[in-house]
Amino acid sequence: MKNLIKQGRLPWPQLYSEEFWKMARKLGFFLIVAKADPEPLKQEEMEHFLQETDSILGGVNHAIEDIIVVTRNRVADMKNSIESMEDKDHENLFLNELTELRKKNQELESHTKQFEERLKKQSALIKDLKDQIRLDPLTGVLNRRAMEPDLKKEMERAKRYRFPLSVIMCDIDHFKKINDTYGHKIGDRVLQKLAFNLKGSIRTSDNIYRYGGEEFLVLLPHTGCHEAAELAERLRQMVESYKFISPKHNLNLSVTMSFGVTEMREKDESPCVLVARSDAALYRAKLAGRNRVETIYDRVPA
Secondary structure, eight states: OHHHHHTTOOOHHHHSOHHHHHHHHHHTOHHHHHTOSOOOOOHHHHHHHHHHHHHHHHHHHHHHHHHHHHHHHHHHHHHHHHHHHHTSSOHHHHHHHHHHHHHHHHHHHHHHHHHHHHHHHHHHHHHHHHHHHHBOTTTOSEEHHHHHHHHHHHHHHHHHHTOOEEEEEEEETTHHHHHHHHOHHHHHHHHHHHHHHHHHTSOTTSEEEEEETTEEEEEEETOOHHHHHHHHHHHHHHHHHOOEEEGGGTEEEOOOEEEEEEEOOOTTOOHHHHHHHHHHHHHHHHHTTSSSEEEEOOOOOO
16 A cells, blocks of 8 residues: 555545545545546645545544434343343243344344444554655655644744754755766665665654755753754764765765754744744855855743
8 A cells, every 4th residue: 555655646545445436426525526537636636635535534433423322322221121121030932032132132232343443444554645645755764844843833832832852954965966877776785775874863752854955953841052053963973974885886975964953943934934034044154165064043021
């Protein structure tokens, strides 16, 4: 499924039951119905499909949940009826009825479990699709589309609870030269390995995003500018000391990165202003000779 999504293809008919397609037609989601036979999809279409699917599954899931509640109530009523009848001295008279009630009770419990399992599977499939949409297919780290809501959420939390938040913008130095000299395939491998190393060098509470091309952004909650600059310097040294070696391609390559660091400062500061300031700090590092860390820190207490 992940490979299909990376190729821009979605296995729609295999993912959902006949009830899903009935609901899609009934509610008028003709874009999904028309694309029931998988074919290459654009990113915007994939997101549109997910939004429509969420809407459909929301209705299906609510219906299933209602059925589960009603079924459980019926099961409880039957159990009470069975217990009431068993308390009386009319076992022979009600033996057939009790047997039938027990049989129906078991069937209802079985159907309830099946509904619950289907609901769990559908929820897991949708979550997996959403997770894939947030990932950069080349490097495996989060993408810019995921960064924007994450940054907004973390900034709101930082403002509400008054804790520091910093970002690091970093960029591979002279990456075009790597592509021109060794080819884009080697350039892609450099990006993949750097992203892997950067992700492994930050805390689990931090996040790294591929901002674009050879540029990455690191989001650091509960971190002031000074601590973020120290982390950026450790990352810079790690990148500088790493060797990209491939005997098959006669490759023994070192790269460097430049880093721009800043901290959220004003209570009403927007995410785009914060990112722009980190980008300005990165630009300073580039102008100062690359392979260095520059900070812009003029935080005004909220």
